[in-house]
Amino acid sequence: MTHRSSDTLIDTVILDVDGTLVDSNYHHALAWARAFAHHELFPPIWRIHRAVGMGGDKLVAHVAGDEAEQRVGGPLRDRWTQEFDRLIQEVRPFDGTRTLLEAVKARGHHLVLASSGQPQHVETFLGLFDGKALADAWTTADDAEESKPAPDLLHVALSRVGGSAGVMVGDATWDAQAAKSAGMPSVGLLTGGFSEAELRDAGAAEVFEGPARLARAVAEGLVEGLPSGPSQAPGR
Amino acid sequence: MTHRSSDTLIDTVILDVDGTLVDSNYHHALAWARAFAHHELFPPIWRIHRAVGMGGDKLVAHVAGDEAEQRVGGPLRDRWTQEFDRLIQEVRPFDGTRTLLEAVKARGHHLVLASSGQPQHVETFLGLFDGKALADAWTTADDAEESKPAPDLLHVALSRVGGSAGVMVGDATWDAQAAKSAGMPSVGLLTGGFSEAELRDAGAAEVFEGPARLARAVAEGLVEGLPSGPSQAPGR
Numbered sequence: 041m042t043h044r045s046s047d048t049l050i051d052t053v054i055l056d057v058d059g060t061l062v063d064s065n066y067h068h069a070l071a072w073a074r075a076f077a078h079h080e081l082f083p084p085i086w087r088i089h090r091a092v093g094m095g096g097d098k099l100v101a102h103v104a105g106d107e108a109e110q111r112v113g114g115p116l117r118d119r120w121t122q123e124f125d126r127l128i129q130e131v132r133p134f135d136g137t138r139t140l141l142e143a144v145k146a147r148g149h150h151l152v153l154a155s156s157g158q159p160q161h162v163e164t165f166l167g168l169f170d171g172k173a174l175a176d177a178w179t180t181a182d183d184a185e186e187s188k189p190a191p192d193l194l195h196v197a198l199s200r201v202g203g204s205a206g207v208m209v210g211d212a213t214w215d216a217q218a219a220k221s222a223g224m225p226s227v228g229l230l231t232g233g234f235s236e237a238e239l240r241d242a243g244a245a246e247v248f249e250g251p252a253r254l255a256r257a258v259a260e261g262l263v264e265g266l267p268s269g270p271s272q273a274p275g276r
Numbered sequence: 277m278t279h280r281s282s283d284t285l286i287d288t289v290i291l292d293v294d295g296t297l298v299d300s301n302y303h304h305a306l307a308w309a310r311a312f313a314h315h316e317l318f319p320p321i322w323r324i325h326r327a328v329g330m331g332g333d334k335l336v337a338h339v340a341g342d343e344a345e346q347r348v349g350g351p352l353r354d355r356w357t358q359e360f361d362r363l364i365q366e367v368r369p370f371d372g373t374r375t376l377l378e379a380v381k382a383r384g385h386h387l388v389l390a391s392s393g394q395p396q397h398v399e400t401f402l403g404l405f406d407g408k409a410l411a412d413a414w415t416t417a418d419d420a421e422e423s424k425p426a427p428d429l430l431h432v433a434l435s436r437v438g439g440s441a442g443v444m445v446g447d448a449t450w451d452a453q454a455a456k457s458a459g460m461p462s463v464g465l466l467t468g469g470f471s472e473a474e475l476r477d478a479g480a481a482e483v484f485e486g487p488a489r490l491a492r493a494v495a496e497g498l499v500e501g502l503p504s505g506p507s508q509a510p511g512r
Contacts, residue, residue, distance in 0.1 A: 085299050086468065233322040236473075
C-alpha cells in the first residue's frame with residue numbers, strides 16, 4: 041500500500057448497505073430491542089436506533105454497558121440474528137438505489153458495497169437490487185478485523201478495487217466517523233433515521249435525502265468535487 | 277375561558293404519552309410501514325418515523341400524498357390499528373416515567389396526560405405506569421376536534437384541569453409545533469428518536485434525555501422558570 045498525496049483525486053465510492061441502500065434500520069432497531077428484552081434488558085429504543093450501524097460486536101456494550109456484554113453479549117447477538125431473520129423479508133431497497141449505483145459506474149468511479157452485516161444478510165440485500173452485477177466488490181462482517189466506527193472496513197473496501205482515494209457514503213454517524221478515521225471524506229443520507237445535524241456533526245461533508253438525490257449529484261460531478269482526505273497511510 | 281396575561285405563571289404540565297412516557301414510536305413506525313406496504317405503498321420508514329406524533333388522520337397524506345389519502349386513507353388506518361395491536365404488548369414505559377409524574381404532582385402543578393392515541397391504546401399505556409391514579413386528567417384522540425400539530429388537544433388539556441397556563445412536554449416536533457400554536461412553551465425529550473436539533477428547531481425551549489432527567493429538573497423548579505407563552509385566547 042502506498043501513501044497518497046493530498047491532491048489525489050477520489051476514484052472510489054464506498055457505499056454502506058444497511059440503512060443506506062436498503063430500508064433496514066428500523067427492523068434492526070426492533071430486532072435488537074427484542075433481543076435485549078429476551079435477556080431482561082430494556083434500553084430505550086432510540087438509543088438502540090442511534091447505535092445501529094456500528095458493529096454488532098460493539099453494540100451491546102455501547103447500549104447496555106460492559107457488564108451486559110460480558111454476561112450475555114454472545115447469546116444476545118445470537119438472539120438478534122433470530123429476531124432479524126423474522127423481519128428480513130420486509131426489507132426493501134430505497135427508491136433510487138439502483139440509479140445511484142449506475143450513476144457511480146457511469147461516472148467511471150470504482151464502486152464498493154461495504155456492508156458490515158452478516159454474510160447471509162448481505163447476500164439477501166444485494167439480491168434486492170442486483171448489487172453484485174453492478175458493484176466492483178463488496179464486503180461483509182467477515183472482511184474487517186474491527187467493525188465500524190473503526191476504519192478497517194474502509195481500507196479493505198479501497199484495497200479490494202485497487203483504489204487510491206475513496207469517499208464513504210452512509211446513513212449513520214458511525215459511517216462518518218469511520219471515514220474520518222480512515223482519512224476519507226464522507227457523505228450522509230437521511231435514509232437511516234439519523235438527522236442532518238447528527239450526520240454533519242459526525243463529519244459528513246454533504247447530506248442528501250436519499251439515493252435518488254445523491255445519484256443526481258454524482259452525475260453532476262459531486263465525487264470529483266470532494267476534497268480527498270489528508271494524506272494517511274491506510275493501515276493500522 | 278379567559279385571556280391570560282403574559283406574566284401568568286405556568287400551573288399545568290401537559291405530557292404527551294406515546295414516545296414520551298412509553299417507548300412506542302418504533303413500533304408505530306413499523307406498524308405504519310406494514311400498513312402502507314399492505315396497500316402497495318413503500319415510503320421510506322425514516323419519513324414515517326418523523327411523522328409519528330402527528331395525528332393519524334393526517335399522517336397518510338403527509339407521508340404518501342393527498343392522492344394516497346383519498347384512495348386508501350381509511351382502510352390504511354384500519355390496517356395500521358391491526359398492525360399496531362400485534363405489537364402493543366412489546367411497549368414499555370421509559371425508566372423514570374412514574375418518577376416524572378410524581379415530581380410534577382409534588383411540585384403542585386396540574387398534570388394532564390395528553391395523548392392523541394386511540395382510546396384503547398391510551399388505556400393500555402396508562403395502565404403500564406398507573407397513569408390514571410397520578411394524573412388529574414387525560415385525553416385521547418376522541419377529545420380534540422383537530423389532531424396535532426393543531427393546538428386543539430392542548431386547549432382541551434388545559435381546560436380539563438382549569439389551568440391558566442401550561443407547558444407541553446413531548447418527544448416529537450409536532451408537540452413543539454402544537455405548543456407554539458397554542459401559545460405555550462414546550463420541552464422536548466429525546467425518547468421518541470427525534471434529535472435535539474430537530475426538537476429545538478421546532479420550538480422546544482429545553483430538551484432532556486428522558487423522563488428521569490426531566491423529573492430532576494421539575495423538582496428543581498424548571499416549570500416555574502419557563503416563560504409562559506404570549507397571551508393568546510385558548511381557541512375555538
